[in-house]
Amino acid sequence: MVFERNAPADGVRRMALKFRALRAAACLAVALAVASSALVTARAMDGDQGYWGGVSSGEVDGRTQMEYREVCFLSGTPIELSGTLTLRKTERGGNVTAVYQYSLRDDSNTAMINRTLTFVTTREVKPNGQKIDSTVLDRFTEQVVLPTGSYALRSYDYTRTCIYDPKAAIEYYSGNIWSKKTYAQAGNQGRSPETITVEEVGEYYGYNGYWGSAQTLLLDGVVRTVKEGDSWGGTFEVRVSSGMTREMMLSENRPDAISFRDGYLERQRNEGVMEYRCAFPEMDRRGVSTDVMVDRSGSLRLETFPSQVRLPVPDLWHLRGHFQYEAIRELYSLEILPGEDRSFKPEQFMTRAEFASALDKLIRPAPVLNVSVRTSARSTARNAAPVASFADVPVGGAHFEAIESVLRKRLMNGIGGNNFSPNGPITYGDAVTVLVRALGLEGLAPNPNSSLTIADAKGTPAYQRNALYVAERIGLIRPDARGNYNPGQRLTNAMASRLFCDYLDYMRSTIRKDYRDHMLGF
Numbered sequence: 001m002v003f004e005r006n007a008p009a010d011g012v013r014r015m016a017l018k019f020r021a022l023r024a025a026a027c028l029a030v031a032l033a034v035a036s037s038a039l040v041t042a043r044a045m046d047g048d049q050g051y052w053g054g055v056s057s058g059e060v061d062g063r064t065q066m067e068y069r070e071v072c073f074l075s076g077t078p079i080e081l082s083g084t085l086t087l088r089k090t091e092r093g094g095n096v097t098a099v100y101q102y103s104l105r106d107d108s109n110t111a112m113i114n115r116t117l118t119f120v121t122t123r124e125v126k127p128n129g130q131k132i133d134s135t136v137l138d139r140f141t142e143q144v145v146l147p148t149g150s151y152a153l154r155s156y157d158y159t160r161t162c163i164y165d166p167k168a169a170i171e172y173y174s175g176n177i178w179s180k181k182t183y184a185q186a187g188n189q190g191r192s193p194e195t196i197t198v199e200e201v202g203e204y205y206g207y208n209g210y211w212g213s214a215q216t217l218l219l220d221g222v223v224r225t226v227k228e229g230d231s232w233g234g235t236f237e238v239r240v241s242s243g244m245t246r247e248m249m250l251s252e253n254r255p256d257a258i259s260f261r262d263g264y265l266e267r268q269r270n271e272g273v274m275e276y277r278c279a280f281p282e283m284d285r286r287g288v289s290t291d292v293m294v295d296r297s298g299s300l301r302l303e304t305f306p307s308q309v310r311l312p313v314p315d316l317w318h319l320r321g322h323f324q325y326e327a328i329r330e331l332y333s334l335e336i337l338p339g340e341d342r343s344f345k346p347e348q349f350m351t352r353a354e355f356a357s358a359l360d361k362l363i364r365p366a367p368v369l370n371v372s373v374r375t376s377a378r379s380t381a382r383n384a385a386p387v388a389s390f391a392d393v394p395v396g397g398a399h400f401e402a403i404e405s406v407l408r409k410r411l412m413n414g415i416g417g418n419n420f421s422p423n424g425p426i427t428y429g430d431a432v433t434v435l436v437r438a439l440g441l442e443g444l445a446p447n448p449n450s451s452l453t454i455a456d457a458k459g460t461p462a463y464q465r466n467a468l469y470v471a472e473r474i475g476l477i478r479p480d481a482r483g484n485y486n487p488g489q490r491l492t493n494a495m496a497s498r499l500f501c502d503y504l505d506y507m508r509s510t511i512r513k514d515y516r517d518h519m520l521g522f
Contacts, residue, residue, distance in 0.1 A: 030314065048087060049272060050100055051204070053238035058083050058270030060306040061404055064088050069274070069300045070104060070109065073223055073236045074183065075146045076198050076280040076289075078296055079111045096121045115142040115153075119160075133175075135160040144183065148287075151183040151196065159419055162204075167440030168409040169363045170209040171506070173451050177202040177219070184225075205515060209362035211507035214243040214515040225281070232289035234280035241516040242272040245508045248330055251310070263313040264333040267305050274300040275520055314341035322346055324494040326499040334338070336361045336500060337493075338399075346494035353399035353422035355431065355496065356412055360402040362500055363409065363438050376511035390420040397422075411438055428495060429460065429487025432477055433467035435503050445469045460487050 048059045054070035068085035071078050083104035090097045102115040117177065118139040124132045142153035162175030178201050185194035199222045206215030217240040224233040247269055252262040277297040281289040314332035319325050324346055331337045337344070338357040350358075386404070388395050393403050403420055406412045411434050415421045436442060445466035464487055471477045472485075479485055479501070489495075 006312075017162055047098065049088075049217065049240055049242045050085060050102075051202070051217065053217070053274065053276070054085075054242060055240060055242065055274045055300055055302045056274030057304040058242065058244060058272065058306065059087070059301050060270075063306075065305070065342040067302055068102065068104065069272075070102075070113070070300060071238070071274070071276050071298070071300070072144070072146070073234070073278055073280075074111065074144060074151065074198070075148050076223070076225070076232065076234060076283070077238075078276060078278055078298060079106050079146070080298070080300065081106050081111060081113060110145075110147050113142065114146040116140070116268055117142075118367075119158075128515070129166060131166070132166040133162045135162075142183075149194070150186045151194075152186060153168065153181060154184045155182045156180075163455075165440070167438065168411055169438035170207050170440065171366060172207045172440070173205070175204050177204070192228045194225065197224045197226075198222070199519070205519075207511065207515065208366040209507055210246075210366050211504055212243065212245040212509070212512060213366065214241070214512045216241045216515050216519045218519065222484040224521055229425065230288045232279060232281045234277035234293070236276060238273065238276045239520050241274075241520050242270075243512055244270050245432045245512070247508070248333075264311045264330065267308040268310050268312055270304045270306060272300075272302045272437060273516070273520065281326075299418065311428055311495070316341055318342070319344065319346065324493070324497050327497040328494070330504075331358075331446070331500055334361075335358065336499065344493065346497070347492050348423055350493050350496050351414070351422060352424050352426050352490050353393075353403060355426050355491065356406045356422075357399050357433075358496065359411060359434065359438075362503065363406075363411070386483065390414055392419045393422055401477060409438070425490045427487060428485070428489050428491050428499075429464040429468060431491050432471050432485075432487070435476065435499070436467040436470050441470050441474065442466055444473060474506065476502055 003457060013455065017516050048066065049056050050068070052070065054068055056069075057067040061067065065086045067082070069082045071080050081104040083102065086099075086101040088099045090099075098119045098121065100117045100119075102113060102116070104115075105111065113126070116139075117137065119135050121133050121135040124134075137156060137158040140153060140156045144151040144153075156179070158177075158179040160175060160177045162173055164171055166299075175423040179199070181198045182194040183198075185196075200219055201221075202217060202219035204215060204217040209212060213323045217238070219238040221236045221238070222233065223236065225231060245268075247267045249265045249267060251265045253260070275297070276299070277295065279295050282292040282294050284290055311333040312335065316325070316328060316329055319328060322328070328337065328344065328476045332341045332344070336358050337361065338354050386395050386400075388400070389404060389407055393400055399422060403422065415424065437489040442454065446469075447466075465473065468477070468485060468487060477485060490500075
């Protein structure tokens with residue numbers, strides 16, 4: 001939407017027609033989504049901003065109350081408010097009920113919002129593993145105090161639908177929202193009550209992962225006010241980006257007489273950024289709207305560090321000075337690399353079993369937070385005895401569970417003949433292919449065969465070409481000084497360490513830029 005300065009009143013009506021068309025499209029999308037009673041699992045970042053254009057400090061395990069900031073457009077002038085959001089999620093019978101409670105005030109204490117909203121979400125699981133959520137409003141109450149008067153929410157129509165596509169290392173999602181709210185002013189004895197209608201249409205995109213999560217909400221709205229002697233309308237745009245990342249910080253020890261030199265601190269950082277822009281009519285001295293439209297804009301931000309934990313300190317003194325020392329130390333601190341740290345040899349070739357063990361610890365599921373499950377049923381299922389999928393990987397072996405895990409996640413397969421070849425080699429190209437598969441981004445490559453820009457593209461196996469193309473495109477891999485990626489080279493421990501750390505950097509920050517920088521900003 002493009003705002004025009006000093007736009008006439010009929011411009012607002014034209015923009016309102018646009019929103020009616022968008023509303024119809026959103027309603028159609030919701031109608032096509034079939035609800036079911038399949039299990040709904042709450043996700044770490046999805047929903048903790050509230051879907052109404054505000055920013056929160058983000059969910060923290062064991063806590064339901066968050067800091068929250070929002071902009072109110074009801075008066076025709078944006079009013080920034082802050083306070084708390086309490087979010088409670090309960091799963092029962094395959095449905096998730098989410099209760100949002102807001103208590104907000106502005107800095108001058110002349111505006112206030114108290115709001116409680118209850119939503120019910122059902123999920124349909126498709127044969128391909130994708131999941132479609134449908135959310136409806138169950139109950140609502142909202143009281144708003146503004147410099148222009150007090151208002152109560154009288155009616156609220158709301159629909160939301162979202163599709164999730166889970167992959168081994170990450171879950172992507174995309175959703176659509178439509179809502180219409182009508183407020184009535186209190187205390188207008190003897191006069192027709194003032195009413196304010198807010199109609200919103202939005203879309204949001206996000207991903208959930210263990211090492212990082214992000215969500216971006218694009219919300220557009222129309223405000224219409226009808227009161228005795230005056231009626232006016234305006235529009236607003238809100239862009240919200242929220243995210244969680246697990247950062248690694250090196251903590252150096254101050255005393256000299258200590259058994260370890262330094263170590264890593266892992267911190268979870270939650271961040272929410274909101275940008276807004278609006279166009280509302282200018283008021284004259286009597287408070288009556290004119291035909292002059294005034295553009296306003298602003299932004300809000302919340303950032304918190306809700307948790308931190310010290311990581312174990314590996315014994316890697318023999319590797320100091322090695323060009324991959326920092327990568328190896330970080331991975332051992334995260335307990336990702338297998339084997340004894342003091343005997344780690346960077347130039348030794350990594351076996352398929354060792355790669356599977358490291359991969360299984362690297363590809364961790366996204367956390368699930370703050371969901372209470374209400375059920376009276378008792379589970380009587382017993383764990384079945386494990387069965388080996390490969391003849392050369394016996395049950396109870398050092399790498400048995402990891403190999404079975406990456407097989408279930410469809411990340412690695414056997415070599416044929418019912419064998420996995422746990423002590424066999426793995427190439428750099430195969431390792432990159434597995435990581436791209438874990439991200440589920442193979443579809444970014446052109447089909448059927450990608451044109452690689454690397455100097456040693458000739459001779460690269462066909463099954464690796466698309467993965468290498470994607471890895472190069474998203475910045476997961478970099479060529480050497482001669483422009484080669486050496487996909488056929490056997491993977492050493494040092495090469496694996498660098499590749500794993502680059503994967504962590506991508507999951508923590510690089511992918512987030514696509515969900516924030518490309519969609520925020522006017």
